Amino acid sequence: MTKSAPPVPLSRNRDYTLLWAGQACAEVGFSASMIAFPLLVLALTGSAAASGLVLAADAVAQLVAGLPAGALVDRWNRKLVMLVCEAVQAAALASLVAVVLWEVATIPHLVAVAAVLGTCRALFEPAEDASLPSLVPDSQLATAIAMNSARSSVGQLAGTALGGVLFAVARWVPFLLDLVTHVIAFVALAFVRLPRRAAATGAPPDLRREIAEGLRWVWRHPEIRVTAACALSLNLFFSAYYLIVIVLADRRDIPAAQIGIMAAMLGVGGVAGSLLAPYLHRTLSPYLSIVGVFWALTALAPIALVVDNGYLMGLLFAGMALLAPTANTTITTHQLLLTPDPLRGRLSGVMNVVVGAAGALGPALGGLLVEAVTADHAVLLCAAGMAGVTVFVTANRTLRHYPSKKGTPE
Template sequence: MTAPPLSRNRDYRLLWGSQALSEAGFAASVIALPLLVLAVTGSPALSGLVLGVDAMAQLVAGLPAGALADRWNRKKLMLGCEAVYTLAVASLVATVWLDVVSIPQLIAVAAVMGCCRSLFGPAEGATLARIVPTAQLPTAVAMNSARGALGQLSGTAIGGFLYGLARAVPFAFDVLAHAVSFAALCFVRSPRHEPVPRGEGHLGREMAEGLRWVWGERHVRVTVLCAVSLNFFFSAYYIVVVVLARDRGITAGEIGVMAAMLGVGGVAGSLIAPWLQRRLSPYVSIMSVFWVLTLLTPLAAVIDDGYLMGALFVAMALLPPTANTTIGTYQLLLTPDRLRGRLTSVMGVIGGVSAATGPAFGGLVVQAVPGGGAVVLCTAGIALVTLVVTFSPTLRHFPRSDALTAAPAEPQPVGGAHSADVPTTEENQP
């Protein structure tokens, strides 16, 4: 019998809704943190340092996080992350309210935030494939992408507004958001996953196994290399565009709208991704992203209006969610459940490295090559990756995710129509 739609999947709704709220809370804190550091110290360098600690903590904890998500009870791991995150930010609320906040505490809280998010991601990614039927997994992956974009957009706006009311308020909102998320996660029924086999209890070996899996699967390896290369050049391009916009006299308000439009395009693209993913072949859905970016990115060299640039960003962001849905669904279905946490963590670490190095490269490029030349240079990098994707035999024969529908690793959904089909679940209480 056909499984009920995601809108009636209780466990998916709880997981999606709780994390939409958490994402908004985190985004509110991220926009308020540098403002708080500036207010306390007056140092832009320290503001960057605090945010950098959060990003670095996510990278450092990334690979161990995936191994731990495959070793431990995933639901308890998610609950633990939410609880520790809530307590860390609550301590910040208290010290800001009492006007005794210090830089060491801000750095410590940022590190805890990064570690908790790094640990939570693989556990949630692996759990998603266990509570959603295989046929609905592409839609769930796309909706998770939309959730992230929505959370970032709403949280950034909320955080700026709340900080204007009082310094502690955006962090208090973050605490409330994660406390509610913790409560919702308590009621998610998460199926047990395969335990780590006897004799494989060494964390280093488990991390290495995850890396070997990603590198050993040809389709996974090629898509990762192409995506990382694209992310590197596009994140560099983004910094170049922002700097050029400032140099051309575009106001800060227009630059803010321009940046927000990238998120708006991502949300819209995520909403249409399930429909496109069913109608386009995997090769076309992946290749189209690279060609659209190759054709659109040079236009920034001649655009001197922030709103037009924002419209260009919307167009650029529409198709990537479809490709991400195609690739992400295939990877989850291909990967054995006992390795899914490590798959997610490896993807996160690799993406984090490109996201961290790309802006630095962009800053160097725009400083060395003034004007539109920096845009052209970044476009050339994207075009080179596009040619590799276009002529890649691996991507030309990228399989559809429904080819794995009958794979043994397919989970039975929790919260489906028949209770007899529900597997043994982990504890419903923390």
Template sequence: MGTTTTAETPSSYPPLSRNRNYILLWSSQTLSELGASASIIAFPLLVLAISGSAVAAGLVGFANGAARFATGVLAGALVDRWDRKKVLVTCEVSRAIAFIGLVIAIATDHASVPVILFVALIEGMFATLFAPAEEATLPRLVSEQQLPPAVAGIAARAYLGATVGPALGGFLFGINRIFPFVADAISYVVSTVAVLFIRVPPREKTKKPLRSILPETRVGLAWVWKQPKIRATFFSQVGISFVFAALFFVVIVVANAKGVPAGEVGLIATMLGVGGLAGAFVASPLQAKLGPYRSIVALTWLSGVLIPLIAVVPAGYWYGVLLGVMAFLTPTATSSVQSYQMLSTPDELRGRLSGTAHLFGGVGQSLGPLAGGLVVAVDPTLAVLACAAIMLVIATSVTVSPSLRDLPKVLAARELDGN
């Protein structure tokens, strides 16, 4: 399927390193990722400090993921209908207000599990609305030839935040539990200002009459469902997201239970980010060699083999080493699959494509921490081995999937056609 033309020709786009709009988008979200990554560590630590319950801490992760899932149902259709830049700004403002409220609650000793749940819901909801708006806007800020490295840059941005943010979050939480959330609130305020200066080329006006949101959502879901290759990538995304979300939560709880200091817990997540960041730097050449299919196969089998080692290595930094190795191939798989999805989807459906992707991912992200919390409360070793077993099942299904196996051929055909 061909792509929708943009307002500018590919030759009119400057290199990514000098593309003002892409740099503003990338830098503003790097700051947001930094704050969000600090909160990823701080949220469960705050709940554990307040309630002492691993299940309650897992419930916060579930609330965030559930909000992503619920919002993802309609997010794509809303993004395809609304002004995408206004969506980006609204999301950043809303998250800034939520975290400012949490900071006030902590400062006045009114922070409780319900309050934290509410903030997690707000963060998940607007993060899910922001993502399809950003991803649908990206092909209008860069040329098609620049899209794969631009997507890889976004992956690098996420891992850059994950590299610095968790260590910063653990360090700040160790000083005072309020500091990580102050940093997150500030990051969203600054990001809002940066997004305001992005110039998004005007979209082509559709001649189709607007319908209500639910029918528009069904159109997007129906289109995705009729694309077997895209559908297969979404199903694999659910499983991989579930395992990684559960595993990350299990590692945090186990490390905390074994007396690992908060700062070291943050460094564990930082090591995961270092692995992903290193992988992002080589994602472009790797995806050219591996393609979507082999990159997903390599990621799932490598993770399935390494996860059981978490049950036997000493608590602490070794957790981070293993997570970092698993994260190395994630940017390659992500950028190759997302580039295929974007270039295979018309502009008027890209918001719904991204919304559906985050909807599928939200299923895993919401159920993962909840399942991890329930199982780790019974037996930490069982929780780790369960994650490994599920990942090996996913690896097997990905390996034998004919739809995923055909993805590199589709990409090669598009390149030969000049699309």
């Protein structure tokens, strides 16, 4: 009896490498645009509210499109969805480069472009997530997820730095970078060989029914339902905490340059954590992988009260980000292996909406807390919120028995 050949290492997996490299470029361009958008609006209008409106358009578009996008990704050709998203984003950015270059940019145009970008990401992310198990073997899925997380962190770090520098060269240059990176991503994706999926059978397409089916799938599986609730709660408090600590640093007269480095260290921690995640995922039990990040955040959060140096606060942020990729790798790997292929887009859509809602509400909560109480007390309130979630996670029976192997789809 002949033994099957071991799987090809990810570094030699042609299709995964093409997808990863193309999206790494796109992540850099996206982060450059996201830092350039508010700078451009401020240069045009001087209005912080208008800057917030443009960024909110991107976030709201992702939230509104999230659930329908997951259902559509499960219905349509996923590679074609990703290609169209890249092409549409490139076209939207080309229009933005043109109006900024010709000095005829308007706020409605910027809002429209931001909404288009947000909608395309709402479609692209579930399509990529759902396609990943078709590109890599099950044994390498956790490593692939961790590498995708590292890709996002590196892209955020590099793109944020480049966006500010390129905006100083000319207002349209960061958006040109984003345009070029999406063209590169489109070309790379065009050469990815994604296995053809079986044609859908049964009842005629009904978007509302398909969305409801995805929601029922999430609700019927306690480990997915509980981890979604935990992700929502923890991201809500951490997003609020992040804003509060930035305000706290400013009120302690920490220099702006140190605050910038402090924020960047969150990405450094994410990159380091993503590189450690495959090893920790294999070494730790799923329960410890998930609970560990909650306890780390709970233990580290109050330290901001006694640190008055931007570099030390940066190390604090790096430490808080270190274990998150391991928990994300453990949770996402199990969810993708548990979920049948025809439902994977909807699973990703639901989870993206959960995380996106927390990311949108968290800064608002942080702002309200800073207005209502002192920054020090706001830090304590967020730390208490994290502690409450941590106690729930630690005691939760579902998480204590979190599966360590592939589940059987129902």
